[in-house]
Every structure is written in C-alpha cells, then in structure tokens.
Amino acid sequence: MGLVCALPVGAQTGGDRELREAEARVETLRQQVAAGVTPRAGLERAEAALADAQDAALLQRTLYGSADLSEEESTQMLAASQRRVERRKTERQEARRTVDEGGAPRLSLGLPLENLDMARRELDLAESRVRLVRELAAMVRAEQEQASKAEEERSPAPLFDRFEGSGLLTPGDIYRLESAFAARFDKPLPVSARGETAVHRALGFDHRHRLDVAVHPDDPEGIWLRQFLVDANLPFFSFRTFVPGKATGAHIHIGPQSGRVARGG
Numbered sequence: 001m002g003l004v005c006a007l008p009v010g011a012q013t014g015g016d017r018e019l020r021e022a023e024a025r026v027e028t029l030r031q032q033v034a035a036g037v038t039p040r041a042g043l044e045r046a047e048a049a050l051a052d053a054q055d056a057a058l059l060q061r062t063l064y065g066s067a068d069l070s071e072e073e074s075t076q077m078l079a080a081s082q083r084r085v086e087r088r089k090t091e092r093q094e095a096r097r098t099v100d101e102g103g104a105p106r107l108s109l110g111l112p113l114e115n116l117d118m119a120r121r122e123l124d125l126a127e128s129r130v131r132l133v134r135e136l137a138a139m140v141r142a143e144q145e146q147a148s149k150a151e152e153e154r155s156p157a158p159l160f161d162r163f164e165g166s167g168l169l170t171p172g173d174i175y176r177l178e179s180a181f182a183a184r185f186d187k188p189l190p191v192s193a194r195g196e197t198a199v200h201r202a203l204g205f206d207h208r209h210r211l212d213v214a215v216h217p218d219d220p221e222g223i224w225l226r227q228f229l230v231d232a233n234l235p236f237f238s239f240r241t242f243v244p245g246k247a248t249g250a251h252i253h254i255g256p257q258s259g260r261v262a263r264g265g
C-alpha cells in the first residue's frame with residue numbers, strides 16, 4: 001500500500017523529437033521502396049524504430065507525465081515498457097553476435113547493456129505505478145459496491161464503518177486533519193485520492209470534494225484517524241475489503257458518500 005505520488009520527471013525515454021524523426025524516416029523509405037530504389041528490409045527496420053519511438057512517446061505521456069492514469073492507460077504503459085525491454089534485449093543479442101563474429105570490438109557491448117538496464121528500470125517504475133493505479137481502482141470498486149449495497153438495504157455492511165457527522169468536508173477540515181496526522185505520526189497523511197482521479201472518471205464515479213486515505217481502518221493509523229474524524233464530526237466510511245494477491249482496497253474514505261455520475265443530463 002502506498003501513496004499515488006509523482007514520479008521523477010526528466011528521466012529521458014526519447015519522446016516527441018524521436019517520434020517525429022522516426023515518422024519522417026519511415027515516410028521517406030516508403031516512397032523510396034515504392035520507387036524501387038531501396039530494399040524492403042530498410043523500411044522494416046525503420047518501421048520497428050518507429051514502433052519503439054511511439055512506445056517512448058507513450059511512456060513520456062504516462063510514466064513521466066504528471067497526469068494521473070486510468071487503469072486502461074496504465075495497462076498500455078506497462079505493455080509499452082515491456083516491449084521496450086524486449087527490443088533492448090534483442091539489440092544486445094545482436095550486438096553480442098556481431099562481436100563474437102569479430103565484426104565489432106568487445107567494448108561496443110557497453111551501450112546496448114546500458115540501454116537494457118535503463119529499459120529495465122523504466123519497467124520497474126511502470127510496474128510500481130500500475131500497482132498504485134490498481135490499488136486505487138480497488139478502492140473505487142469497494143466504494144461503488146458499498147454505494148449500490150446502501151441503495152438496496154439501508155443497513156451498514158460488515159466490511160465498513162460509517163459515520164455521518166456533519167455530512168460536510170471543507171478544505172479547512174482537510175488542512176487540520178493533515179496537520180494533526182503529520183504531528184502525530186511524523187509523516188504525511190497517505191492520501192491515495194484527493195477528489196476525482198482518472199480512475200474515478202473512467203469508472204463513472206463522482207468523487208469530487210472527497211478524500212481517500214490509504215490506511216487499513218484497524219491499523220494504529222486507521223484507528224487514530226477514525227477517532228479524529230468522530231471528534232471533529234466529519235463524515236467517513238472505512239473499508240476492509242481484501243483481494244488476495246491483487247490489491248487490498250482497504251482505506252478510509254472521508255467526506256460524503258460518492259455516487260454514480262449522472263449520465264445524459
């Protein structure tokens with residue numbers, strides 16, 4: 001369990017310039033192949049480079065972009081990082097073969113190895129980002145499930161607690177809560193969703209003016225938090241849902257209950 005936090009910006013994967021160049025190269029080669037002045041193999045290599053540049057641009061937008069991600073975007077991001085690792089592995093194998101055949105000095109293996117290491121680090125980043133998005137999605141689904149349950153039967157389900165309080169959550173309340181938590185636990189409040197996120201939007205769930213905190217309600221931090229909210233008369237719902245091996249979805253939702261976004265109106 002962790003925070004949805006910003007990843008370091010500036011780790012270069014190529015991006016837009018690389019993409020434009022690859023597109024231009026493919027276009028030129030297509031014309032040359034059509035005119036019969038260039039063999040097809042050259043075009044295929046350029047097309048592979050273009051696919052790689054497209055993946056790099058996608059990672060620039062998602063992995064290094066500041067915007068939060070929907071599950072679908074994070075899945076695409078992961079696939080792109082995996083393809084980049086596979087391509088770097090192939091390049092390294094090819095470089096090794098060339099060296100073995102005496103076509104290049106052993107020293108020339110350094111760069112392909114470095115590139116492979118970088119692609120692997122990028123994949124690690126993508127995987128941890130995907131875990132956070134999935135965790136957030138599990139939290140949203142837990143809330144959705146509870147929202148539909150609450151509509152069917154008005155009694156509280158055993159997996160969550162509910163406190164109505166004043167029914168309101170103001171920015172001042174949030175400020176006081178975050179200050180008190182930081183003073184008590186010597187670290188920032190682990191907020192997993194502040195208002196609406198791309199995951200909420202993709203799932204059609206209204207989460208504006210609400211806060212999700214990634215603590216288990218029965219952990220010391222969760223117990224302290226619930227007590228604080230009751231004392232401050234602030235509304236909350238706690239969730240203890242657990243999906244083995246996937247995401248826990250356990251968290252405390254602060255603010256009024258979320259609802260489906262009204263459609264078509």
Ligand SMILES: [Zn+2]
Binds near residue numbers: 143210211212258
């Ligand atoms: Zn929530």
